[in-house]
Amino acid sequence: MTRNATSFPFDIVLFDLDGTLVDSNRDLAPAVNHALSLEDRPPVPEAEVRNLIGGGAFAMLERALQATGGPVAQTRFAELGAELLAHYRAHIADNTVPFEGVTAALDRLAQLGCKLAVCTNKAEEPARDLLAKLDLAGRFDAIYGGDTLGPGNAKPDPAMLYAAIADCGGGRAAMVGDSTYDVRAARNANIPAITFRYGYHDVPVEELGGDAMIDHWNELLPTLEGVLTS
Known part of the structure; x- marks a missing residue:
């Protein structure tokens, strides 16, 4: 028997972090x-960096280098990656905020008896650091x-979802x-996937391929209750 004693159809909801929460x-x-400035590359506009995110910091850097002149030698790539990570860790929550409606939706899911977890390709230590600084860490069971x-x-390996x-x-x-990454991991774990239209997409939004797509966190619970179980 599952933990969820209500009529809500899910016992557990897993969340990506960057671009989702x-x-x-x-x-x-x-x-x-x-990192790009250290290679005398032009900056990438913030709005365009959104489309480079996904798969971790080094994948993001690889895409940024490709967009600004092409790859660099592997040793230099490692150095730039270390610089990127050091800068990011030093400023991890300077401007980052939860998306509108996140805390209300998480609280409501918890009230319904759901267990909540974060499954992100960001390294675990900075993920925990960021969640703690934003006062979100305590809402998650894993x-x-x-x-x-x-x-x-x-x-998209499903191992962390299973765990x-x-x-x-x-x-x-x-x-x-x-x-x-989220949709394929869910498919590999044989569970449904919901995507946000506003997120950091690695493909055009219409190609994400989840079971449902929403625009705002206030749509999450009705979607879980209806679209995925109809």
Whole structure:
């Protein structure tokens, strides 16, 4: 028997972090552009950095370099990646905020008996740091980063989803995210996926391919209750 004694159809809801729970582009973009400046590359506009996010910091840097002149030698790439991460960690919550409606939706899910977890490709330590600084960490029963389970276990591999579901006691789960990493991980874990139209998309929004797409957090619970179970 699952934990959820209400009529709500899910026992566990898993969430991506960047572009889903929080608008972290506000601090990721300056970190990316700091790294680019060390290579005398032009900055990428903040609005365009949103489309580079996904798969972790080094994947984001690789895309930024490609957009501003092409790749660099592997040793230099590692140096720039370290600079990006150091800048970001020093400014991780300077401007980042939860998206409108996040805390109300999380609180309502908890009231309904749902266990909540974060499954992000951001490394676990900065993910926990960011969530703590935004006073969100205590709302989650499990937090998994792209490095938590070791190499090769980041999304779209379903390993962290399975682990988070187990940590939450098992039951029917859904994934909420904003990229194909989230959708493919959910597919691989055989659970439904909801995507946000406003997120940091790695493909055109119409190509995300989730079970449902929403515009605002106030649509999340009705979507979980209706669209995915109709």
